[in-house]
Amino acid sequence: MKKELSHIPKECVAYNFTKTARHLASFYRKIINRSGLQGMQFQLLLAIRLYEPVSISVLAKKLEIDRTTLSRNLKRLEKNALVNFENAEDQRIHNVQLSESGNKILTSALPLWEEAQNLILDRFGTDNWHQLLDSMNKLERIIS
Amino acid sequence: MKKELSHIPKECVAYNFTKTARHLASFYRKIINRSGLQGMQFQLLLAIRLYEPVSISVLAKKLEIDRTTLSRNLKRLEKNALVNFENAEDQRIHNVQLSESGNKILTSALPLWEEAQNLILDRFGTDNWHQLLDSMNKLERIIS
DNA sequence: CCAAGAAAGGTGTATGTACACTGTTTATGA
């Protein structure tokens, strides 16, 4: 007889998070795309505005994403003239900052993020979200 | 004066889920890789075992992933001889099922999934996880 | 001072994701 395995996808922490994350990213992306930005581009421009001028490695740590992934994503932003790189005194460090148009398009996208966020929170409840977020953060601490 | 924006990454539902999902996927992947399987390969083989023989579209709906993404991921499994395709009477449908070696390697990976899952649940608490999962499922229903 | 190592970043390669579009096969209703 074959072992019953249907509990695995139902219970697997990674699978369920990945699935929900995909759907949520899609939800936000469809709205934020109206600004001309991809979802990831929005995240990056926002993070750059918060920390600029900032090196690639530092930004990767802030966003908790792989440095080489970030590096390539930033390269696309540079190609679209949304960010600029410049060297620091330390010649190893490539500092990134928003360009004029990067700043402009980010500003235009902020209300779209609000719209997506509010669509979710109005239906899910802000308190429920904060509780969920707390729980997720505990989970994160466990695996790092 | 510049508007304060640091609440956005802290609060954004999509960003926080994506980040946690990445970390969790990495956690499971490192363990499951010891079987020779990628994390996604494990998911797919498992789902195929649960539903085989199953068409690509049906499998995509079960897994809630994009059909074309699934199609290409399955192509890699086929290339590695872990699954087989065969046509149904309905010539449009390509049914997929596990090969001998696909079955074997999946069986060998199951204890590794248990290991990863238990590492998380032992530290996080099964009840906490079920509560979190409930909340996530509510969130999913809201956005679909 | 300077050799060894650490830090920053890039490249090669492979996998994963998803939208727009296409072709083929089956179902359906006027």
Added chain:
DNA sequence: TCATAAACAGTGTACATACACCTTTCTTGG
């Protein structure tokens, strides 16, 4: 019946992820 629509799947293209490996630049301890 047969034109039209729906269902199934593949391809083109672009973006996103991440590991292994490399070079360049700085730091540090003997």
